[in-house]
Amino acid sequence: MAFIRNAWYLACWSSDIQPGAMFKRRLLDEPIVFYRKTDGTPAALLDRCPHRFVPLSMGVLKQDNIRCQYHGLTFDCTGKCVDNPHGDGKIPAAAKVRSYPLAESQGMVWIWMGTGEADRAKLPNYDALQQREGFSTSHGYLNIEANYELMGENLLDLSHITYLHDGFLGSPEQRGADQTLEEKDGTLICKRWMPNISVPRIFDMVYRRDGKPVDMWTHMTWIPPSNFLLDTGVHEVGGQREDRGWYYGVHILTPETEKTTHYHFAAVMPPGTQLDEAQASEFSRLRRMAFEDQDKPFLDAQQAAIGDQDFWAMKPVLLTVDAGPVRMRRQIERLIKEEAL
Numbered sequence: 001m002a003f004i005r006n007a008w009y010l011a012c013w014s015s016d017i018q019p020g021a022m023f024k025r026r027l028l029d030e031p032i033v034f035y036r037k038t039d040g041t042p043a044a045l046l047d048r049c050p051h052r053f054v055p056l057s058m059g060v061l062k063q064d065n066i067r068c069q070y071h072g073l074t075f076d077c078t079g080k081c082v083d084n085p086h087g088d089g090k091i092p093a094a095a096k097v098r099s100y101p102l103a104e105s106q107g108m109v110w111i112w113m114g115t116g117e118a119d120r121a122k123l124p125n126y127d128a129l130q131q132r133e134g135f136s137t138s139h140g141y142l143n144i145e146a147n148y149e150l151m152g153e154n155l156l157d158l159s160h161i162t163y164l165h166d167g168f169l170g171s172p173e174q175r176g177a178d179q180t181l182e183e184k185d186g187t188l189i190c191k192r193w194m195p196n197i198s199v200p201r202i203f204d205m206v207y208r209r210d211g212k213p214v215d216m217w218t219h220m221t222w223i224p225p226s227n228f229l230l231d232t233g234v235h236e237v238g239g240q241r242e243d244r245g246w247y248y249g250v251h252i253l254t255p256e257t258e259k260t261t262h263y264h265f266a267a268v269m270p271p272g273t274q275l276d277e278a279q280a281s282e283f284s285r286l287r288r289m290a291f292e293d294q295d296k297p298f299l300d301a302q303q304a305a306i307g308d309q310d311f312w313a314m315k316p317v318l319l320t321v322d323a324g325p326v327r328m329r330r331q332i333e334r335l336i337k338e339e340a341l
């Protein structure tokens with residue numbers, strides 16, 4: 001399967017790569033090993049020794065280098081072989097592995113999977129995750145057994161919360177909500193506006209609305225290839241956005257294989273929210289439950305049903321709520337085609 005390659009993908013949360021340990025993950029169907037150099041900066045190499053192809057992650061970290069544990073070749077963080085313990089010690093020209101440019105910021109490690117220049121200016125904007133006075137952040141991870149575009153559709157078309165997350169993130173009056181789609185600098189913003197609805201449980205719990213009706217919004221932004229940022233909240237019917245009552249939902253997908261996806265999510269609560277520790281952990285627990293116990297089984301089953309068939313060849317029914325997902329799919333196709341030129 002073709003992926004967009006000249007783009008930054010989220011490799012993992014910073015906390016996944018601990019000093020002195022190797023962390024392996026398959027991204028865009030390539031096995032990759034991550035580690036931290038002695039100065040703390042992360043490094044990434046193709047997780048395959050060029051000698052007999054065993055994973056380097058089964059080897060040993062030697063300061064800034066990895067020594068393959070099978071026959072002892074040692075590679076530095078650029079993938080160059082720096083020690084061959086055999087014969088006269090000459091390093092064969094082919095003894096090198098691919099290394100990947102990384103960028104670490106705001107608790108995330110981004111990886112450049114393409115051959116084009118890894119331009120930091122192209123990092124997706126997640127200023128929402130910046131450590132700021134009074135903001136609180138929590139994050140999590142799930143492995144989804146479905147293609148990242150299927151998962152992307154789930155995020156861009158939030159009409160499903162009325163059904164799949166009913167009474168929890170959704171409520172029945174959200175049916176047929178106004179939905180608009182904007183395109184800005186290559187990003188898509190899908191906005192839903194749901195006035196005068198019964199308050200979904202998660203908002204009632206976190207923002208103590210006493211079960212009173214609310215106006216609710218969800219603004220989901222898609223940044224290619226597979227990065228999402230949700231601005232969502234509630235306020236009193238006919239009211240205005242307040243200091244509390246909303247949060248940012250960060251949803252970042254990275255293809256693992258054609259049919260599996262790394263799903264990174266985070267929530268950023270503004271200073272006005274003022275949750276105590278128990279409420280904050282209940283909020284995180286409920287969100288994770290929605291993704292893990294409600295979204296994931298549907299996504300996994302959807303992929304199983306599609307199998308190896310081509311999505312468009314299956315002639316999916318198109319509804320008004322599909323405007324965003326279809327536009328996203330078309331843009332991904334276009335970007336892949338442009339890269340192939």
Ligand code: FES
Nearest residue numbers: 049051052068071
């Ligand atoms: S397989 Fe790595 S040195 Fe032989």
Ligand SMILES: [Fe+2]
Nearest residue numbers: 154160165295
């Ligand atoms: Fe969902």
